[in-house]
Amino acid sequence: MRVEVLIGMVDAIARMWAGDKVPAREGGERLQALLPQLLRACAVDADTFMRAFEAASGP
Structure with a gap:
């Protein structure tokens, strides 16, 4: 479940950053x-x- x-959560964060037009590379670095x-x-x-991912x- 966790x-x-x-x-x-990771998906929601990535979508939020994409919606804020954070460049994909920067978003990936932030997630890492x-x-x-x-x-x-x-x-x-x-x-x-x-x-699981x-x-x-x-x-």
Whole structure:
């Protein structure tokens, strides 16, 4: 459950920045900096997150 919530949060943040016209590269850098904090806050390990994120993103 936590992983799905975290994926939703990351997606919402990315969409918000895109709506604010933050360049994709800068948005990616921001997410990379923010992700470790989000993982800790949600008690999700990086491998679990990446597997779930890739599965949610589709082929």
